[in-house]
Amino acid sequence: MARLYKCPECDDKDIEDNMVIDYIGKQKKRFHPKCHKRFLAEAEFKRVEKKEMDELVETIKDIHDIKLIPNQFYSFLQDIRNGNELFGNVGTKKSKQGYSYAHIAKAYESNIDQINWAMNNRQFKNDLVMLKYSLAIIKSNIDQVSKHLEEKQEREDRFERSEVDQDIGHGISDDIKYKEIDDEMDISKFL
Numbered sequence: 001m002a003r004l005y006k007c008p009e010c011d012d013k014d015i016e017d018n019m020v021i022d023y024i025g026k027q028k029k030r031f032h033p034k035c036h037k038r039f040l041a042e043a044e045f046k047r048v049e050k051k052e053m054d055e056l057v058e059t060i061k062d063i064h065d066i067k068l069i070p071n072q073f074y075s076f077l078q079d080i081r082n083g084n085e086l087f088g089n090v091g092t093k094k095s096k097q098g099y100s101y102a103h104i105a106k107a108y109e110s111n112i113d114q115i116n117w118a119m120n121n122r123q124f125k126n127d128l129v130m131l132k133y134s135l136a137i138i139k140s141n142i143d144q145v146s147k148h149l150e151e152k153q154e155r156e157d158r159f160e161r162s163e164v165d166q167d168i169g170h171g172i173s174d175d176i177k178y179k180e181i182d183d184e185m186d187i188s189k190f191l
Contacts, residue, residue, distance in 0.1 A: 009035035052101035053077075059105045060131070063112055064119070070128045076135055080104055080142070099146055107138045107145040 004013040008029055019030040022039075031039055056077065057069060083098030099107075108115070115134045124130040 005030040007032050007035050009039055049096075049101065052105070056101045056105040056108070059108050063108055063115055064127070064130065064134065066127055069131065072128060073131050073135075076132065077101075077104065080135075080139065099142055103146045103149055104138065104142065106149060107142040108134075110145050111137055111141050 002015040002017070005016055005019060006013050007019065009031060012032070014032065016030060018032070020033055020036040022029050022031060022036060060069060061067065079098075081098050081101060081104070082096060114137050118133055118137065119130065122133070124133065
């Protein structure tokens with residue numbers, strides 16, 4: 001009898017012939033083909049999220065002119081990313097239903113004047129208080145920035161589709177030949 005291996009995604013057991021082998025680090029993992037596709041898609045999503053988070057952190061460091069962001073501040077960024085409620089249903093946890101890290105970074109870049117004004121005219125006890133104050137500015141304006149980015153993306157998509165439509169030519173052929181009408185009363189030849 002063949003040995004049964006457990007799929008780490010769905011926890012079902014199967015023989016090795018029906019599974020896909022993938023090396024994660026130094027470990028050999030066996031997945032069902034559908035589970036492996038889902039695993040790869042999730043791994044790609046996590047990689048993109050991590051890259052966007054790193055870019056956001058660098059943006060925040062540049063704007064605030066600090067070298068290190070306090071660890072407590074990351075939970076505030078994750079609350080915006082997850083879409084957690086600040087008031088009302090505070091206890092409900094959500095996952096990735098808020099604004100993306102790229103939208104948060106763009107909101108920081110578009111509100112840099114307000115953040116700089118606050119840093120120059122207010123006195124903060126420490127970096128965390130300064131970061132939380134700037135995050136409050138971002139929270140009040142992120143919806144407008146997000147809508148603007150979505151509209152921009154929609155315009156670009158429409159433009160790309162229109163270019164494709166122009167390339168296709170709407171299905172009209174250039175070598176259309178019209179019948180010549182021999183009518184003595186036709187004056188279109190003189191026009």
